[in-house]
Structures are given as C-alpha cells and as structure tokens.
Amino acid sequence: DVKVTQSSRYLVKRTGEKVFLECVQDMDHENMFWYRQDPGLGLRLIYFSYDVKMKEKGDIPEGYSVSREKKERFSLILESASTNQTSMYLCASSSPLGWGAFFGQGTRLTVV
C-alpha cells in the first residue's frame, strides 16, 4: 500500500517558534503537496513540488516555506508561528501521469 507519513499527528507550539512539519512518501512520486484545512474554508493548497528542489506557491503561501531536498521528503516550514496558523495540515503525493494523490493522516497544529 502507498504510504504518506506525516511526522506528528498532534503538535503544540508557541507563537514565534520555527515549526517544521515533515512528510515522507514511499511511492517514488514526483509530486508532493501541502494543504491546510479549516472549518468552513475547506482544503487550501499552500505549496506543491513537481520535483526535487522545485516548488511552486499554492493559494495561501504567506507565512510558509517548503523544502524538498530528496524525492521522498517534503517539509513545510512555519518561520515564525502565529495563532492564525493553528490548523490541520495535510500532505499528499502523486504521480504526474494522471493517477490520484495519496494523503497522509494530517497534523493538527495548535499555536498558543
């Protein structure tokens, strides 16, 4: 089975902290994505990557950066966490050949 693994299921951080959310996939997928999901706003794309060291901004990149040094790993970085970044964060990976994406179980981040 395809596995997309996010490093933490729950995370609590303080305002101003630098936060790393890690995602690893085992299907050799080229594409990887980070989304956040909030009640009433649905799933919103933060960043995506089509290949190692390549990244493109999604709909809401402000306050976030990403890193993809290896094909299997895609990291989301909150440079200085703020309370409005409290959310559920979801990572996904897919092949560009048209097949569906596979999602991790999510990281529920609370910034206090």
Add this chain to the structure above:
Amino acid sequence: DAKTTQPPSMDCAEGRAANLPCNHSTISGNEYVYWYRQIHSQGPQYIIHGLKNNETNEMASLIITEDRKSSTLILPHATLRDTAVYYCIVSYRGKLIFGQGTELSVKP
C-alpha cells in the same frame, strides 16, 4: 479557484445507488476529472479518475458526459460508511485544488 460546482449536500438511503453530480464546464482537453472523499477527521481518499471514457473500479463508477462538461460519481450500493464529503476536482499533472464538495449522508 476550484473549477467545479457540486451541490453542498445530498442524502441517500442505505443500499441504494448514490449519484453525485459535478459540473466542470471550463475543463480543458488535458485535464482529468478526479473524485476524492473525506471521512471526518481523516485525510482525503482517492476514489476514481477519468479523462474521457467512463471508468469503474471496486469503489465506484465515473460517468463523464461526451462534452466533458459534467460528470457523475456513482456509488452502486451505498452503506453508512460512505457518509463523507465528496470532492470533484479537475486537474492536469496532478495539482489538486479542492472546492467545498458534497456532503453525502447515507441514512438507514
């Protein structure tokens, strides 16, 4: 912005077919139609996708109109476990932009 329109909610009786519609009138020739679902507190789950032809797998069937401007996801025998939010997405190269989806409630 999402390029699809779905009804916000639908009900279906257990054991009956659930037919979930989706409009994607601005779809371009190289964009696929994908369907995902999300059960509360879990990550979205891939169901099925198609380009032009109708598709079927163990979970569902996907019917795409000839002009590709709309599609229907069919769950042939809905169960209570199919209660979820269903998302229809059009995408090229796998980039997925989610809309609000359809909240399907399967009732006994």
